[in-house]
Amino acid sequence: MATPSHEPPLVSVCMITYNHEPYIAQAIESVLMQQTDFPVELVIGEDCSTDNTRAIVCDYRERYPERIHLLLPEHNLGMFPNFVATLQACDGRYIALLEGDDYWTDPFKLQKQVDFLEVHPEYGLVHTDCDFLYVKNSVTLHAINKSDPLFIHVQEYDQNEIFDLLLVYKYRIVTPTVLFRRDLYFAIIDELSRTTSRFLMGDAPMWLEMSRLTKFHYIDDVTAVYRILPESASHSKGRSKRLRFKLSSAEMRVYYSTKYEKNIPECLRREYNKYLLLYKVCNPCYAEMYSLIQPSRAEVFFYNRLECILVGLFVQLWFWLQHKSSRVVETLRGIF
Known part of the structure; x- marks a missing residue:
């Protein structure tokens, strides 16, 4: 990250975290290692974890008070409300997303993405390739987009094409690789707030709404690791x-x-x-x-x-309840 200054940040990194004790330090360090010629702030929304996550992020805030802005709600907000609160605390012109169990591997990730958006105002979002890390068996799938023939990102698509491809799972956007214009998010926040309670995922609706408003650009570099945990909203044992x-x-x-x-x-x-x-x-x-x-x-x-x-x-339940109620009545009659 650039040396802290009194300039407002050009990029805000939005990091939400809950019970990420084994991973949160690596996530934060991967932000601090970013080499940029512009100021960057890290905004962390710590959602009342039941493990040691809060203590870890507080320690980092004490060590880097000019770089880290920490949100500490008094009660658990839930994933989407915490995400919205953390985004609203971001002051940068651009916002990068990184959850507390993922991390960046390319120290020039933010610089590359900002350089592109600064000279291409018609684009609102940039994303990249990444690695998938399966925590249960410690297996890493490298360059996930390159390894999957269904996902061809080197071609530039118009907005309608990206929307259509997202609908049928043929255009992949992985959250920790994304950087977008701040005003783009606030143009869709009302719609997202209306739909978030209906669905179990928050990122895909965001990409679909954004694709209606702006062009997306894909950089064919691996810049991040996305951890796939044994138990999460999208991956469950049950x-x-x-x-x-x-x-x-x-x-x-x-x-x-x-x-x-x-x-x-x-x-x-x-x-x-x-x-x-x-x-x-x-x-x-x-x-x-x-x-x-x-x-x-x-x-x-x-x-x-x-x-x-x-x-x-x-029907079976009704008969069972009828049987139980009749036995209760008979018992009461015997008593009284």
Whole structure:
């Protein structure tokens, strides 16, 4: 980072953290190592962790008071409210995102991204390639975009193309690689606030909304490591939680397809129907956001079978309650 000065920061690094004790120091150090010719601030939203995360970030704030701005709410806010509060505390013209369990590997990441946006006002967001680190088995998948033939980022796309590709999982944006213009986020915050309670992911809706307003640029360099933890919103050991996240992702994409009057792609239709049916096996009472989309006969048959099973369960429950209540009445009569 550039030597602290009285100049306002050109870049704010927005870092939210909760129970990241094993990782938070590496995340902070990767920001402090950035080599830039402009001032950078690190804004940390520490959301009342139950481990030693708060003590670690407070220690860093004491050591780097001119570089680190620390938000310490008195109670747990939750991921999205903490994210919004931390973003609103950012003063830079540009905002970079880095959660407390990820870290940067390229000391020139911020410089490269700012250099591009400074001379290309038609672009609002820059992102890069990264490595995936699977914490459970300590396996690293290097250069995730280069290793996946589905994701071709070297080509420049227009806004509509990026939106359409994001809908069908063919354009990947990994949060710790992103830098965007601050005013771009505040142009979409009201819409994000309305939709955040509906879905389990906060980053994909943000990219979809931003892609409607500006162009994205991809730098084909690895600049960060994205940690995949054994238990998180997007990766869970429990089958029901995994299916719920997959269904929420499909629901979100159907929502944005209909919101912007796009035809729902066939692959998205199949994905939504698949995860709706699978999740209702785990949770038959789930009230779906959308009915099955142009379902096949097999999908209709399976859905109807699930409804029959649910009705049967309610009937069994009713008889069980009736039986229990009659026994209670008989017991009371015997007493009185």
